[in-house]
Amino acid sequence: MKQSITQPNGRLGVLLPGLGAVATTMIAGVVAIKKGLSKPVGSLTQMGSLRLGKPSDNNSPRIKDFVPLADLDDLVFGGWDVYSDNVYQAALQAKVLEPGLLNAVRAELETIVPMKAAFDKRYAKNLEGTNVKEADTRYELAQALIDDIEQFKATNGCSRLVMIWCGSTEIYFEESAVHASLASFEAGLRNNDPAIAPSMLYAYAALKCGVPFANGAPNLTVDIPALHELAYLTNTPIAGKDFKTGQTLMKTIVAPGLHARALGVTGWFSTNILGNRDGLVLDDPDNFKTKEVSKLSVLDEIFKPEENHELYGDMYHKVRINYYPPHGDNKESWDNIDIFGWLGYQMQIKINFLCRDSILAAPLVLDLALFMDLAKRAEMSGIQEWLSFYFKSPQTEEGQAPEHDIFKQLTKLENTLRFLMGEDLITPLGLEDFENLSQTV
Ligand SMILES: NC(=O)c1ccc[n+]([C@@H]2O[C@H](COP(=O)([O-])OP(=O)(O)OC[C@H]3O[C@@H](n4cnc5c(N)ncnc54)[C@H](O)[C@@H]3O)[C@@H](O)[C@H]2O)c1
Secondary structure, eight states: OOOOOOOOEEEEEEEOOSHHHHHHHHHHHHHHHHHHSOOTOOOOHHBOOOOOSSSSGGOOBBBBHHHHOGGGGGGGEEEEESSOHHHHHHHHTOOOSSSSHHHTTTTHHHHHOOOOOOOOOSSSSSSOOBBBOOOSSHHHHHHHHHHHHHHHHTTTTTEEEEEEEEOOOOOOOOOOOOGGSHHHHHHHTTTTTTTTTTTHHHHHHHTTOOOOOOEEESTTTTHHHHHHHHHHHOOOOEEEEEEHHHHHHHHHHHHHHHHTTOOOOEEEEEEEEEOSSHHHHHSHHHHHHHHHHHHHHHHHHHHHHOOOHHTTTOOOOEEEOOOOOOOOOEEEEEEEEEOGGGOOEEEEEEEEEEOOOHHHHHHHHHHHHHHHHHHHHHOOOEEEEGGGBBBOOOOOOTTOOOOOOOHHHHHHHHHHHHHTOOOOOOSOOHHHHHOOOOOOO
């Protein structure tokens, strides 16, 4: 049965806390695409298609033609940053896109000026921002963010908003009593509890306004009971965390293949060098710890060593990130994978990925903005597990294991879209195969 989905009429405001490399690459890209200067490569919503019915039906529409998503022409961008550079200046500074392309979209980018950030230097010690809100308590900061959201919506004539955290990775810390319920969280805002991170203030403000919130960084942010409660209370979708790009993308492509062939793994060493502002923030051990935890979670879920001890029980997994300014956003990663096959014979796989971090992340931000808006219009509140495809550490309901295998994640995403549109779900064994099978049995 087709679900009732409100049509995407009017403008969709995309609010981005953190107008750094990823956010500016996404915004500049969307403007360039709208001008016909580039193509939205890497964006599933824009370039991807999905099969409906039997393979012989030859019916594989583009996703954007199948589900009612906001049109790129209806997107308006805004955001906050601790630096006051407009999006053109920030994109130049990030050095991801060619000056020629940036000049072609300069006028549009210069109009997007960051609002003052809710910031606490303890959470990102390597940043020296000046474009920062002054307030006595976190409660006042949250109220100021709510005012920003409402004002942005009114000024830009938006009918809907979404928020995607593209800010720096905050330091590692674990959930504590203040995060345990909405009541304790709101008391913590008033008491200015230092355990409430800046990213949580943005998430709280968004959810209070009924604005979907997705977390592109590995911070705790919406991964706490207090904000789950608020999301369900205000019927708002949430998703996270940590965009799945680069090395982890490769991991979740290669690991399911090794597992599928019952090949053993004794070690997986991943290291990389990058020199952008993200790398600078991650150079602090407390911030790196947040990223490390997110990156390490992936392999255990795919290999399930507890179920398959002989093949994966002794696997050693190590992840390093090294700040190396000369490479800027052009991250270079190396993976050494020690595997074994028939009769235990050893083999090695080496992956040397010369990637561009923000080029891989930008389409994910666009897709998440469009899908989170779809989720809101389809009245899907709380954790959007079907969007695990986009994240290194997919958020799940309590007690549920996250799915990391990218192919299973894609199947889940596509089936959710089919379900929303009242189409038959498709498993890897196609409908036709089932029919042939039932005839022969
Ligand atoms: N690029 C990727 O492939 C990738 C992949 C996964 C996750 N991420 C995460 O996405 C985030 C953005 O990455 P990036 O490369 O654009 O980093 P970046 O350093 O270029 O941009 C982050 C921006 O956030 C701003 N910021 C920090 N705290 C803020 C706050 N409290 N309020 C408002 N702004 C704040 C910083 O000033 C900076 O301009 C990082 O957390 C990164 O770890 C990136």
